[in-house]
Amino acid sequence: xxxxxxxxxxxxxxxxxxxxxxxxxxxxxxxxxxxxxxxxxxxxxxxxxxxxxxxxxxxxxxxxxxxxxxxxxxxxxxxxxxxxxxxxxxxxxxxxxxxxxxxxxxxxxxxxxxxxxxxxxxxxxxxxxxxxxxxxxxxxxxxxxxxxxxxxxxxxxxxxxxxxxxxxxxxxxxxxxxxxxxxxxxxxxxxxxxxxxxxxxxxxxxxxxxxxxxxxxxxxxxxxxxxxxxxxxxxxxxxxxxxxxxxxxxxxxxxxxxxxxxxxxxxxxxxxxxxxxxxxxxxxxxxxxxxxxxxxxxxxxxxxxxxxxxxxxxxxxxxxxxxxxxxxxxxxxxxxxxxxxxxxxxxxxxxxxxxxxxxxxxxxxxxxxxxxxxxxxxxxxxxxxxxxxxxxxxxxxxxxxxxxxxxxxxxxxxxxxxxxxxxxxxxxxxxxxxxxxxxxxxxxxxxxxxxxxxxxxxxxxxxxxxxxxxxxxxxxxxxxxxxxxxxxxxxxxxxxxxxxxxxxxxxxxxxxxxxxxxxxxxxxxxxxxxxxxxxxxxxxxxxxxxxxxxxxxxxxxxxxxxxxxxxxxxxxxxxxxxxxxxxxxxxxxxxxxxxxxxxxxxxxxxxxxxxxxxxxxxxxxxxxxxxxxxxxxxxxxxxxxxxxxxxxxxxxxxxxxxxxxxxxxxxxxxxxxxxxxxxxxxxxxxxxxxxxxxxxxxxxxxxxxxxxxxxxxxxxxxxxxxxxxxxxxxxxxxxxxxxxxxxxxxxxxxxxxxxxxxxxxxxxxxxxxxxxxxxxxxxxxxxxxxxxxxxxxxxxxxxxxx
Numbered sequence: 001x002x003x004x005x006x007x008x009x010x011x012x013x014x015x016x017x018x019x020x021x022x023x024x025x026x027x028x029x030x031x032x033x034x035x036x037x038x039x040x041x042x043x044x045x046x047x048x049x050x051x052x053x054x055x056x057x058x059x060x061x062x063x064x065x066x067x068x069x070x071x072x073x074x075x076x077x078x079x080x081x082x083x084x085x086x087x088x089x090x091x092x093x094x095x096x097x098x099x100x101x102x103x104x105x106x107x108x109x110x111x112x113x114x115x116x117x118x119x120x121x122x123x124x125x126x127x128x129x130x131x132x133x134x135x136x137x138x139x140x141x142x143x144x145x146x147x148x149x150x151x152x153x154x155x156x157x158x159x160x161x162x163x164x165x166x167x168x169x170x171x172x173x174x175x176x177x178x179x180x181x182x183x184x185x186x187x188x189x190x191x192x193x194x195x196x197x198x199x200x201x202x203x204x205x206x207x208x209x210x211x212x213x214x215x216x217x218x219x220x221x222x223x224x225x226x227x228x229x230x231x232x233x234x235x236x237x238x239x240x241x242x243x244x245x246x247x248x249x250x251x252x253x254x255x256x257x258x259x260x261x262x263x264x265x266x267x268x269x270x271x272x273x274x275x276x277x278x279x280x281x282x283x284x285x286x287x288x289x290x291x292x293x294x295x296x297x298x299x300x301x302x303x304x305x306x307x308x309x310x311x312x313x314x315x316x317x318x319x320x321x322x323x324x325x326x327x328x329x330x331x332x333x334x335x336x337x338x339x340x341x342x343x344x345x346x347x348x349x350x351x352x353x354x355x356x357x358x359x360x361x362x363x364x365x366x367x368x369x370x371x372x373x374x375x376x377x378x379x380x381x382x383x384x385x386x387x388x389x390x391x392x393x394x395x396x397x398x399x400x401x402x403x404x405x406x407x408x409x410x411x412x413x414x415x416x417x418x419x420x421x422x423x424x425x426x427x428x429x430x431x432x433x434x435x436x437x438x439x440x441x442x443x444x445x446x447x448x449x450x451x452x453x454x455x456x457x458x459x460x461x462x463x464x465x466x467x468x469x470x471x472x473x474x475x476x477x478x479x480x481x482x483x484x485x486x487x488x489x490x491x492x493x494x495x496x497x498x499x500x501x502x503x504x505x506x507x508x509x510x511x512x513x514x515x516x517x518x519x520x521x522x523x524x525x526x527x528x529x530x531x532x533x534x535x536x537x538x539x540x541x542x543x544x545x546x547x548x549x550x551x552x553x554x555x556x557x558x559x560x561x562x563x564x565x566x567x568x569x570x571x572x573x574x575x576x577x578x579x580x581x582x583x584x585x586x587x588x589x590x591x592x593x594x595x596x597x598x599x600x601x602x603x604x605x606x607x608x609x610x611x612x613x614x615x616x617x618x619x620x621x622x623x624x625x626x627x628x629x630x631x632x633x634x635x636x637x638x639x640x641x642x643x644x645x646x647x648x649x650x651x652x653x654x655x656x657x658x659x660x661x662x663x664x665x666x667x668x669x670x671x672x673x674x675x676x677x678x679x680x681x682x683x684x685x686x687x688x689x690x691x692x693x694x695x696x697x698x699x700x701x702x703x704x705x706x707x708x709x710x711x712x713x714x715x716x717x718x719x720x721x722x723x724x725x726x727x728x729x730x731x732x733x734x735x736x737x738x739x740x741x742x743x744x745x746x747x748x749x750x751x752x753x754x755x756x757x758x759x760x761x762x763x764x765x766x767x768x769x770x771x772x773x774x775x776x777x778x779x780x781x782x783x784x785x786x787x788x789x790x791x792x793x794x795x796x797x798x799x800x801x802x
Contacts, residue, residue, distance in 0.1 A: 012042035019051060028055045046072040046081055050089045053096075062096040069093030069113075083121045090117035091126050098133060107137035151181035158190060167194040185214040185221060192224040196231065204228045219248045219255075226258055235265045430504045430511055434461065439468055458514060463780040465514040465750055466501060472508075482508040488560055488583045495729060495790040496548040498571060498581040513786075515579060516750060517572035520634075524567055527667075530641055533576070535671045536712045538638040541578045542679070543709040545570060548580045549631060550698045553624040561622050565630035566611045567637060574751060574771075577731045610644040615691050625691035628701075632686025632694075639679055641665030648687050651680055675708050732791050736761060736770055740795075744788050745781040749774065752784050 019034030032055050039048035049072035056065035072089040075081075090113050097110035114130040117123070158173035174191035177184070188211035195204035205228045211221035222245030229238035239262040245255050379386060438459035439446050449456035454471040461468075471482045482503075489500040499513040520541065523529040545565075552560040562569075562583065569582040609617070611633050613626035636647045640663050654663045664676055682704055688694050695701050734741045734754035743755040749769035753761075761770055762779050769776055 008041050012038045012045065012048075015041065016045075016048065016051070019048075019055075023051065023055055026058070028059050031055045032059075043075075044079055046076045046079070046085055046089065049075070050085065050092060053089070053092050057092065057096055057099075060099070062099050065096040066093050069096070087117045087121035087123065087126070090114070090120060091123070091129070094126075094129060094133070098129075098136075101133075101136070107133050107140065111137065147180040151177040151184060151187070154180065155184075155187055155190065158187075158194075162190065162194065165197075167197045170194050171198065183214060185211045185218045188214065189218065189220040189224055192228070196224070196227060201228050201232050205232075217248055219245055219252060222248065223254060223258070226262075230258070230262065230265075235262045235269070238262050239266070430461070430502050430509070432504055432507045432509075435459070435468055435470075435504055435507070435509055435511070438466065442468075442470065461511065462782070463748070463778055464501075464746060464782045465516075467512045467514045469510040469512065470507070471510070482510065485510055485583045492552065492555055492560065493786055493789050494548055494551045495731065495787065495794075496544045496577075496579050497551075498579045499786040512581070514750065515571040515573045517574065517576060519568050520570040520572060520578065520638075521567035523572070524637055524641060530665070531667050533668060535668050535675075537576055538668070539675065539679075539709055539712045541570070541576075542635055542638060543705050544578045545580060545631065545634065546697060546702055546705050549624075549627050550702060553627070553697065559624060561624055562627050562630075563622055564607045564611075565627055565634060566608050567634060568608075570634070573731070575731055577729075613691065614689050623691060624697075625694050628686050628694045628697060629688075629691070631697070632683040635679055635683035635686070639664060639676065639683070641667070648684065652684060655680060655684070672712075675712065678704055678708060728794070731787070732794065741787070741791060744784040744791070746784050747781060748776040748778050752787060755781065755783075 015034045015038035019031045019038065022028075022031035022034060032052055035048045035052035035055065038045070039052070042048070049068045053065045053068035053072065056062070056068065069089045069092050073086055073093075076086040076089065094110045094113035094117065097113055098107070101107045101110050111130065111133050114126055114133060117126050118130065154173045154177035158170040158177065161167070161170035161173065171191050171194040174187050174194065177187045178191070181187070188207045192204045192207035192211065195201070195207060205225060208221055208225035208228060211218060212225065215221065222241050226238045226241035226245065229235075229241060239259065242255050242258045242262060245252070246259070249255065436442065438461040439457040440459075442455075442457055446457045446459060447455055448458050448467070454469060457468045457470065459466055459468050485500070486503055489497070493499075498515070500510060501513060502511045503509065504511075517523075523533045549562070549565070552562060560583075562580065564582060565580070569580065571579050571581050573579065607616075611630040613622075613629040616622055616626045633644055633647065636642075636651055637644060640647065640651065642650065642663070642665075650663055651660070654660045660676055660680055661673075664671055682695070682701060685693070685695050686701070728740050731752070732740050734744075734757055735751060736757040737754050739754065741752070741754045744752045745755045745758060746752050747758055747769070749772055751769065751771045753770070758770075758781060767776055767779075768774060
C-alpha cells in the first residue's frame with residue numbers, strides 16, 4: 001500500500017513539473033490537463049488547484065479561475081496548509097474578480113478576497129492590489145454618481161421642453177439621460193410619451209416595454225404601452241395592458257377611463273354600443289373576478305363626477321402651490337434676515353462677554369489689592385496677637401513633624417521587614433555613604449549607563465569593582481523595579497544571570513558584579529567589536545541565554561518570565577561569557593486555578609516593542625512564550641548582525657529565495673551552512689505570531705542549540721579528565737591551574753581564580769595580573785559565592801565529586 005502511495009505521489013510530481021513546463025511555454029490547455037491529473041493523483045496538494053487557476057487566468061476563463069481558487073482555499077484550511085499558499089489562492093481569485101469587475105463595475109468581491117489574503121499572509125504586492133481595487137471602486141462609484149446627476153439634469157431639461165410641447169428636443173434629452181442612467185424607468189416612460197406625440201408608435205411601444213421591464217410596479221409604463229396599443233388599433237392588447245396596470249392602482253381614473261374606451265372600441269368593432277355589461281363580459285374573458293368587475297362598474301359610474309372634481313382640485317392645487325411658493329420665498333427671506341440678525345447679535349454678545357471678563361479681572365485685581373492693604377493694616381495693628389498665633393502654630397507644626405517622623409520610621413521598619421526575607425539571600429546590605437564613596441558621589445565621569453528608571457555607575461566597593469544601579473526614588477516605577485529585581489535575583493542563581501552583590505534599601509540602589517565588556521548590543525552595533533565576536537562565540541552565547549531562560553521558566557515554585565530580553569540586557573564578562581540582566585519588569589508567574597495556565601496579565605504592557613511578543617502587546621498576557629519570541633529576534637540579530645527592524649521578513653525572504661547566505665554576517669568567519677539553516681529555521685519558529693505555534697525552549701530548542709554548540713566549540717581537554725573538561729563551561733576553569741575551580745575568588749584585576757592558585761601566585765612575589773600582566777592595585781581577594789554555587793550545581797548534575 002505504501003509503495004502504491006509513493007508511486008502516486010511521484011506521478012503527481014511529474015504531472016506538476018510537466019504542467020509548469022507547459023505553463024512557462026504558454027501551452028495553457030496542456031498545463032490545465034497536467035494540473036487536473038495531478039490534483040486527482042494527490043488531492044492533498046492545493047498547489048495543483050492554484051496553478052490551474054493561474055492558467056485559467058491567462059486564458060481569460062475567470063469564472064473557472066475563481067472556482068479553483070475557492071476550492072484551494074477550502075481544502076487548504078481543512079488540511080491546515082501553509083498560510084502563504086492559502087493567501088496566494090485568495091490573491092489569484094482577486095485578480096480574476098478584478099477582471100470581471102472591469103465589465104460589471106462590481107469591485108466588492110475582489111476587495112473581500114484581497115482582504116482575506118492579507119489576513120492569511122501579509123504581502124506588499126497584495127496590499128498594492130487592494131489599494132488599486134479600492135481606488136477603482138471609488139472611481140466607479142463617483143462616475144455612477146456623476147452619471148445619475150447628468151441623467152437627472154437631462155431629464156429635467158426634457159421635462160421643461162415637454163411642457164413647452166417641444167417633443168423632439170424633449171426626446172433628445174431623454175435619450176441622453178438613458179445613456180447616463182439606463183436603469184431609470186421614468187426616462188423610458190417620458191420618451192415613450194414624446195414618441196406618441198411625434199407619431200413614432202413602434203418606438204414608443206419599445207420604450208414602454210423597457211419601462212415595465214425595469215420596474216413592473218411603475219403604473220405610467222402600463223399607461224404608455226396601453227395608449228400606444230390603443231392608437232395602433234390593438235384594443236384587446238390595450239385592454240389587457242390596462243388590466244395589468246389596474247393591479248398596480250385599482251383606483252386610478254386614467255386606467256378606468258382607458259378600460260371604458262377600449263371596451264367601447266371593441267364593441268363598436270363588433271357592430272354595437274358599449275355598455276357596462278359589455279365591459280363586464282370583456283373583463284370576464286380576461287378571467288377577472290366578479291368583485292373587480294363590480295368595482296369597475298362602480299368606478300365608471302363615479303368617473304365622470306370624480307373627473308370634474310379632479311379638474312377642480314387640480315386648479316386649486318396649482319393655486320395652492322403658487323401661493324406656497326410665494327410664502328416660501330417670504331419665509332426664506334425672513335430666515336435670512338433672522339440669521340443675519342442672530343450673527344450680529346452673537347458678535348455683540350461676544351464683545352460684551354470679553355468686556356465682562358476684562359471687568360471681572362480688574363475687579364479681582366482690585367479686590368486682591370484691597371485685601372493686601374487690609375492684611376497689612378491688620379498685621380500692623382495686631383502684631384502681638386499674630387506673633388502669639390505664630391508661636392502656637394510653630395508648636396503645632398513641631399508636634400505634627402514629630403508624628404510624621406514617627407510614621408516614617410514605622411513605615412521604614414515595615415518596609416525593612418518586608419524586604420528582610422529577600423535581603424537575607426543577598427551578600428550584604430550597603431549604606432548610602434558607602435555607595436557615594438564608591439562612586440565618588442555618583443560622579444558623571446563614572447556613569448556607564450542611563451535608562452528610564454535610573455542610572456548605572458562604575459565603582460570600587462570594598463576593594464572590588466562593581467556596577468551600582470541607582471533607581472529614581474521619586475518614581476513609582478523605579479521603586480517597583482527595585483523590589484522586583486531584589487525579589488527575583490535573591491531567589492535564583494545561575495551562571496548566566498548577572499550576580500546581585502547587595503542593595504541599599506534606603507536609596508533604592510542595587511549593586512551588581514561589574515562586567516567590563518558591556519552589552520551584546522554594543523558588540524552588534526560597533527563594526528570593530530562585531531568582528532571580534534566570532535561565529536563560535538555567537539553560538540555559545542545563544543546556548544547560554546537559552547539555558548538561562550530555561551532555568552527561569554522552570555523555577556520552583558513559581559516560574560519567572562524576563563519580559564524584556566534584548567541584546568542591551570545581555571552583558572559580557574572579560575571572557576565574553578554572557579549574563580542576562582535587568583529584571584525590573586520581570587514577573588513571577590502564579591498558576592491560574594481556572595484554566596491551569598501560568599501567566600501575568602496587565603493593562604499596560606512594558607518593554608521594547610521590536611522584541612516584544614505581539615500577543616503580549618495585544619492581550620496584555622505575559623507568558624514564558626513571550627520570552628521565546630524575544631529569544632528568536634536575538635538569534636536573528638546574532639546570525640545577521642542587522643538591526644531588529646524588519647529582520648524577520650528579511651530572513652524569511654532570503655530563505656524563500658534559497659539565498660540565506662546573503663543576509664548572514666560573514667565578517668566573523670565562515671559559518672557552517674548546516675548551522676545557519678538550523679538556527680534561522682529555529683529563530684523563525686520562535687517568532688511565530690501565535691504563541692501556540694512557538695517551540696518549547698527546554699525541549700526541541702535546547703536539543704538543537706546544544707548540538708550546534710557542542711559541534712562548534714568541540715576542543716581537546718587540557719588538564720583534568722576529558723569528561724570534566726569537555727563538558728565544563730569555560731568560566732568554571734581557573735586561568736592558572738586550568739582546572740574546574742573549587743573555591744573561586746575575584747582578584748583586583750576583575751578575573752576569577754582558584755583561591756589556592758592565586759594565593760600561590762601572589763606569595764611567589766608576583767604583583768601583576770596573570771591574565772593582563774598589569775600591576776595589581778591590591779592583593780585582597782573576594783569570594784565569588786555565586787560562581788561557586790553554580791559550579792557545585794553543575795558538578796551535582798553531572799554526578800561528579802564536589
